[in-house]
Amino acid sequence: GRESRGHRFHSPGQVHISKPSSYLEDLRGAHVIADFAERRELIAKRVEQLASEQNGSAIVPPALLDEVTALVEWPVPLVCSFEERFLEVPQEALISTMQDNQKYFCLLDTNGKLLPRFITVANIESKDPAQIVSGNEKVVRPRLTDAEFFFKQDKKQPLERFNDRLKNVVFQAQLGTVFDKAERVSRLAGLIAERTGGDKARAMRAGLLSKADLATEMVGEFPEMQGI
Known part of the structure; x- marks a missing residue:
């Protein structure tokens, strides 16, 4: 029929699609960006903008960008951080766990070194974005702690x-x-x-x-x- 669904938090419930040509705009009014390409471009541009504000550049693998795009309806990228002590671990391991396990975009400085910050893409315009940031920082800490532990264990022997x-x-x-x-x-x-x-x-x-x-x-x- 002509009914769809809006964003589960911003606009729960049914959305009436008045006509085929208004499909995208009707859903947009319910906080759903239905066009995949549009969501993808929005995420990519906002991630790069936030990275620039952090004096860095984002690592944006196409496959990761596609996956993140498919996970959200109303993308809201946010900058998060982690403790600098983790930078003692080879950055390849940190980047791997943040990308593969958490679906985060990592940031590099002008020398190609990992910054102690990353970008997550929320699926909601929160009234308290700091809470979302804090939650992601708590989630990533155990992952980075594991990488740190394994690295230190390996360094104990030649x-x-x-x-x-x-x-x-x-x-x-x-x-x-x-x-x-x-x-x-x-x-x-x-x-x-x-x-x-x-x-x-x-x-x-x-x-x-x-x-x-x-x-x-x-x-x-x-x-x-x-x-x-």
């Missing part, structure tokens, strides 16, 4: 020690363990370095350690950190 764990991880039945693979990479790296005038010892060490991160707590929790 990278070489993690190779020992790889001796118990099968790479392929006929090809041995992941450690065996690392040894093969090491020998090949040394051979290439020798033939090209490179530093053979350093190349071999790099090859031997090339898979060590697979045994770390950090990569165990954040698989996308492998190789970084």
Whole structure:
């Protein structure tokens, strides 16, 4: 029929669509931006504007922007923050957990370093936006604390020690363990370095350690950190 629904908080209840050409405006009056492309553009522009106000730039992966756009009807981006102590953790891990788990847009400074702030997109024009900000800051803290914990645990031992764990991880039945693979990479790296005038010892060490991160707590929790 000609009935739709308005925003669940701002305009709950039915919305009468007077005619097909007025569909978008009728819903807009009920705090629903029905056009996906319009919502997407609105979010992108507002996120960049807020990032600029924080003297930074936002990381806006297209897939994340699409996902966030699909989650809201009346997008209201807000700036939130987290404790600066978390910046001691590799920023790739922080960005990963904030993007993948919380759907936040992270901010970078002019040097490409992570700022202790992020942007969340609320689905409501709150009379008390500070409450929404505070809620998101409380939610992200445990995520960042986990990343901090795993990083500190990994730092307690040298990278070489993690190779020992790889001796118990099968790479392929006929090809041995992941450690065996690392040894093969090491020998090949040394051979290439020798033939090209490179530093053979350093190349071999790099090859031997090339898979060590697979045994770390950090990569165990954040698989996308492998190789970084």
